[in-house]
Amino acid sequence: xxxxxxxxxIEGMTCNSxxxxxxxxxxxxxxxxxxxxxxxxxxxTFEYDPLVTTPEELRGAVEDMGFDAFLPESNS
Amino acid sequence: MTKHxxxxxxxxxxxxxxxxxxxxxxDVKFDIDLPNKKVFIDSDxxxxxxxxxxxxxxxxxxxxxxx
Numbered sequence: 227x228x229x230x231x232x233x234x235x236i237e238g239m240t241c242n243s244x245x246x247x248x249x250x251x252x253x254x255x256x257x258x259x260x261x262x263x264x265x266x267x268x269x270x271t272f273e274y275d276p277l278v279t280t281p282e283e284l285r286g287a288v289e290d291m292g293f294d295a296f297l298p299e300s301n302s
Numbered sequence: 303m304t305k306h307x308x309x310x311x312x313x314x315x316x317x318x319x320x321x322x323x324x325x326x327x328x329d330v331k332f333d334i335d336l337p338n339k340k341v342f343i344d345s346d347x348x349x350x351x352x353x354x355x356x357x358x359x360x361x362x363x364x365x366x367x368x369x
Contacts, residue, residue, distance in 0.1 A: 240314045240315050241316055290324070
């Protein structure tokens with residue numbers, strides 16, 4: 227089974243409830259297998275199905291929630 | 303212009319910051335009362351549109367009513 231890993235830098239989270247809402251919301255998206263967000267590292271790690279979604283879409287979804295989200299340069 | 307009152311389960315500045323951003327994109331006038339978990343929005347937009355926008359943050363949102 228195909229699987230991709232997207233690392234997304236997320237700014238604007240200040241507590242665990244921010245972390246939880248991101249994890250819950252993103253993991254409900256189509257094509258997302260797992261969502262893990264670290265408050266300390268300002269980073270989200272998302273396992274996704276490349277046939278269904280893309281890192282850019284995931285980034286957009288996090289941004290839609292009201293956070294600043296960036297894809298690292300190396301992540302394409 | 304109607305003033306709508308919403309309950310949004312915000313627990314920190316990060317949460318209210320997220321609410322601020324999604325509402326800024328919608329271009330409406332609003333006030334956030336973080337200690338009481340309330341958001342007041344001045345808008346002619348339908349309350350369901352506002353509700354959907356607030357729900358984008360992934361938080362529990364309830365419409366309380368016009369004020």
